[in-house]
Amino acid sequence: xxxxxxxxxxxxxxxxxxxxxxxxxxxxxxxxxxxxxxxxxxxxxxxxxxxxxxxxxxxxxxxxxxxxxxxxxxxxxxxxxxxxxxxxxxxxxxxxxxxxxxxxxxxxxxxxxxxxxxxxxxxxxxxxxxxxxxxxxxxxxxxxxxxxxxxxxxxxxxxxxxxxxxxxxxxxxxxxxxxxxxxxxxxxxxxxxxxxxxxxxxxxxxxxxxxxxxxxxxxxxxxxxxxxxxxxxxxxxxxxxxxxxxxxxxxxxxxxxxxxxxxxxxxxxxxxxxxxxxxxxxxxxxxxxxxxxxxxxxxxxxxxxxxxxxxxxxxxxxxxxxxxxxxxxxxxx
Amino acid sequence: xxxxxxxxxxxxxxxxxxxxxxxxxxxxxxxxxxxxxxxxxxxxxxxxxxxxxxxxxxxxxxxxxxxxxxxxxxxxxxxxxxxxxxxxxxxxxxxxxxxxxxxxxxxxxxxxxxxxxxxxxxxxxxxxxxxxxxxxxxxxxxxxxxxxxxxxxxxxxxxxxxxxxxxxxxxxxxxxxxxxxxxxxxxxxxxxxxxxxxxxxxxxxxxxxxxxxxxxxxxxxxxxxxxxxxxxxxxxxxxxxxxxxxxxxxxxxxxxxxxxxxxxxxxxxxxxxxxxxxxxxxxxxxxxxxxxxxxxxxxx
Numbered sequence: 018x019x020x021x022x023x024x025x026x027x028x029x030x031x032x033x034x035x036x037x038x039x040x041x042x043x044x045x046x047x048x049x050x051x052x053x054x055x056x057x058x059x060x061x062x063x064x065x066x067x068x069x070x071x072x073x074x075x076x077x078x079x080x081x082x083x084x085x086x087x088x089x090x091x092x093x094x095x096x097x098x099x100x101x102x103x104x105x106x107x108x109x110x111x112x113x114x115x116x117x118x119x120x121x122x123x124x125x126x127x128x129x130x131x132x133x134x135x136x137x138x139x140x141x142x143x144x145x146x147x148x149x150x151x152x153x154x155x156x157x158x159x160x161x162x163x164x165x166x167x168x169x170x171x172x173x174x175x176x177x178x179x180x181x182x183x184x185x186x187x188x189x190x191x192x193x194x195x196x197x198x199x200x201x202x203x204x205x206x207x208x209x210x211x212x213x214x215x216x217x218x219x220x221x222x223x224x225x226x227x228x229x230x231x232x233x234x235x236x237x238x239x240x241x242x243x244x245x246x247x248x249x250x251x252x253x254x255x256x257x258x259x260x261x262x263x264x265x266x267x268x269x270x271x272x273x274x275x276x277x278x279x280x281x282x283x284x285x286x287x288x289x290x291x292x293x294x295x296x297x298x299x300x301x302x303x304x305x306x307x308x309x310x311x312x313x314x315x316x317x318x319x320x321x322x323x324x325x326x327x328x329x330x331x332x333x334x335x336x337x338x339x340x341x342x343x344x345x346x347x348x349x350x
Numbered sequence: 351x352x353x354x355x356x357x358x359x360x361x362x363x364x365x366x367x368x369x370x371x372x373x374x375x376x377x378x379x380x381x382x383x384x385x386x387x388x389x390x391x392x393x394x395x396x397x398x399x400x401x402x403x404x405x406x407x408x409x410x411x412x413x414x415x416x417x418x419x420x421x422x423x424x425x426x427x428x429x430x431x432x433x434x435x436x437x438x439x440x441x442x443x444x445x446x447x448x449x450x451x452x453x454x455x456x457x458x459x460x461x462x463x464x465x466x467x468x469x470x471x472x473x474x475x476x477x478x479x480x481x482x483x484x485x486x487x488x489x490x491x492x493x494x495x496x497x498x499x500x501x502x503x504x505x506x507x508x509x510x511x512x513x514x515x516x517x518x519x520x521x522x523x524x525x526x527x528x529x530x531x532x533x534x535x536x537x538x539x540x541x542x543x544x545x546x547x548x549x550x551x552x553x554x555x556x557x558x559x560x561x562x563x564x565x566x567x568x569x570x571x572x573x574x575x576x577x578x579x580x581x582x583x584x585x586x587x588x589x590x591x592x593x594x595x596x597x598x599x600x601x602x603x604x605x606x607x608x609x610x611x612x613x614x615x616x617x618x619x620x621x622x623x624x625x626x627x628x629x630x631x632x633x634x635x636x637x638x639x640x641x642x643x644x645x646x647x648x649x650x
Contacts, residue, residue: 095450152634155385155449159589160634163627170624272582276457283454321469324461328440331455335447 034197069193073261075301076196077254082281082297083207083290084250089279090288091211092243093223095158098145098165099278102248104270105141105168106134106255108178111187111265123190130190131199131256138252139245141168146244150237165275173267183266184259191261199257203250208290208347210246219243223288284330286337291344296337300327352492357615358608363499363568365607366506370561371584372591372599373513374554380530380594381550383449387456388436389558390581391463392429394574396559397478397566398471399428404479411481418481418501418567425563426556433555437548467574475573478566502564509560510600516553517596526550530594579623583610586630592640601641605629 081103088094110130118126149160178184210216218239221229226236259265277300285296303326307319330338371393378386403424404411411417440459444452485497517523525546528536537543565580566572587606591598606626614622633640 089450149635152638155383155453156634156638158453159385160631163586163630163634166627167624167631170621170627174620280454280457283450287450318469320465321462324458324465327458328455328462331447331451331458332440332443335444335451 070261071301071305072193073191073196073257075298076193076200077258077261078278078281078297078301079200079294080203080254080257081251081278082285082293083204084247084254085278085282086288086290086293087207087211087219087250088243088247089282090293091216091223092219092240094240094243095154096161097158097272097275097279098161098163098168099247099251100270100272100274101161101165101168102138102142102251103255103258103274104165104172104267106138106252107259107265107270108172108184108255109137109252110134110256111184111259112178114188114260115184115186119188126188126190126260127195130260131253134252134256135249136252138255139249142244142248142251143241145248146241150240162272162275165270166272169267169270172270179266181267183264183268185264187259187263187265189260189263191257196257196261199253203253204290204294204347207250211290215239215242280327283337284327286339286341289337289339289341289343291342291347292337292339295339299338353615355493357611359493359495359499361608361611362604363496363502363607364611365604366502367561367565367568368580368584368587368607369600369603370506370509370557370564371580372587372603373510373596374558375585376588376591376593376596376599377517377526377550377554379588381526381533381547382441382452384441384452384456385585386554387453387581388440388459388463389554390577390579390584391460391467392432392436392555392577393558393562393565393581393584394467394572394577395432395463396425396429396555396562397572397576398467398562398574399559400425400481400563400566401476401478401572404481413480413483415482415501418505418563421481422505422560422563425559427559429559429562430552430556433551433558434548437551442544464574464578471574473574475571478570478572480570481563481567498567502568505560505564509557513553513557514596522546522549583626586626590629590633590640592642595640595642598640598642 081099085096085099088096110133113133114121114126114130118129121129145161145164149157152160172178173181211219218229218234221232221234222236222239230236255270258269281296281300282293283296284299285292285294300323304319304323307322310322311319371389374389374392375386378384378389400421403421404417407424408417408420411420436459440455441452444455482498482501487495487497487500489495517526525536525541526549528539528541529543529546533543536546565576583606584603587603588599589602590605591600591602593599606629609629610622610625613619613625
């Protein structure tokens with residue numbers, strides 16, 4: 018069986034998985050066959066709305082984490098402004114859908130929202146990428162941190178998208194099945210990129226830029242591509258976020274969010290796709306799982322434990338949980 | 351014109367608080383090449399130590415210059431201890447790890463202090479009591495100099511003089527400057543690197559603690575997330591002046607404090623926070639070494 022066929026099979030498998038998952042967890046209102054054609058209605062699923070929203074958040078965080086992996090882990094460009102791209106995606110998609118296409122069919126909204134979000138974030142990513150590629154190391158991190166915050170403060174001052182009040186009444190069309198399916202799609206796309214020609218070029222630049230240059234790779238070109246792809250994906254994650262929550266405010270997209278995404282990468286293992294997914298899983302589920310602890314002790318110690326876990330993983334296992342390894346279904350062979 | 355002078359006075363007061371925090375950032379960056387994100391939170395803890403010191407240790411003290419000095423010293427000692435603990439338990443085990451790991455650890459410690467602070471101090475803002483007799487000095491032509499602002503200038507100035515003495519006139523300062531040139535070489539010529547790094551953390555954290563109390567004096571409402579923004583801005587000030595450069599940090603902080611006050615006064619206060627980041631980006635794109643830094647650009 019050819020490689021393409023295997024990927025296709027994997028794809029179909031996950032689509033089926035998404036349908037089943039949606040069916041089990043969302044119940045009949047998320048009619049299984051109509052996965053992408055029906056908006057989620059009244060919640061009648063087998064799991065509580067709380068778990069449902071945590072799972073959606075998990076999918077979005079995985080997209081953010083793997084998209085940052087492409088920049089931080091693979092290309093070795095340390096950026097701290099990923100939340101800014103997510104914000105652009107969220108606001109673009111929310112504006113396009115609620116101002117231009119409020120009554121369009123669900124599938125049109127989904128495509129228009131995601132694509133516009135990705136393009137807008139990708140465009141800004143292109144501009145930022147081309148303007149700061151002279152910088153390396155921590156300096157690049159600081160500049161992207163600055164850009165992320167500026168994007169947020171500008172959005173905070175645009176009254177048309179709600180300003181400080183945030184944007185409300187955004188059409189909610191993402192459900193667990195579609196988030197799950199599209200997350201898998203994005204993981205597979207990133208896997209294909211990172212084990213393909215482009216990904217190897219990125220890795221070569223990370224290891225030794227000069228040697229990569231000697232081998233005929235144009236570092237600037239590849240770096241800009243990494244920036245654009247990564248911000249495109251982050252924009253899509255923002256769009257999913259906006260259309261699953263129905264409400265966005267600039268408070269979500271502070272630099273703390275960027276740090277959180279970096280932490281997901283580093284906890285999982287910088288440069289490992291599996292690690293990025295695992296890190297997103299741990300850092301999303303851990304604070305929620307620790308709510309139980311809060312019920313017992315009566316004190317809000319879960320964020321303290323969360324922070325402590327982050328520090329301990331860094332000290333005890335500096336290469337991250339996965340190191341450079343990949344899970345079998347994500348490895349190159 | 352009067353308005354301009356008034357803004358300048360306010361900006362200088364804000365700038366000198368930023369300067370005290372920026373000095374800690376720049377010193378730690380000098381010796382470890384580490385952006386110590388937890389520094390802003392040490393500043394916050396310093397502020398709270400000051401608050402609890404007044405509340406529980408000297409509850410009946412009258413506001414006076416003596417009380418102020420006691421509170422500041424208490425905050426400095428407490429923050430220095432915290433700095434030592436962080437250095438020993440979080441940063442030292444990672445001395446040989448990749449830089450991004452140390453950075454993530456710093457972010458983790460920062461989160462730990464913020465959420466730990468919410469647990470210990472409570473999440474709601476608390477009122478910082480007057481530790482100084484408050485007087486408005488009218489220096490003519492409608493310009494009012496708050497006596498607290500004057501204290502902040504003087505205190506910052508004194509602390510910076512002490513620091514510059516330590517760094518440029520003592521054996522410790524010589525070792526510290528040697529380490530910031532090259533940690534390995536400094537180690538080879540017999541400098542006890544760990545000890546110097548520890549003292550650097552002590553000094554930096556103590557300055558942050560003092561800044562915390564002065565911040566409480568100037569803006570008497572403090573909460574556990576207080577360190578986030580001033581910390582980041584002080585860091586930007588350090589970058590603006592040339593990170594690793596002590597004079598640069600002070601100049602950068604004063605410029606930042608002034609420009610923020612002018613923007614808030616003449617343009618719009620909502621864009622005040624964006625200004626610092628714009629300055630950061632412009633400086634790094636045009637002159638990555640900062641105003642006083644060397645022109646050496648980091649090569650890949």
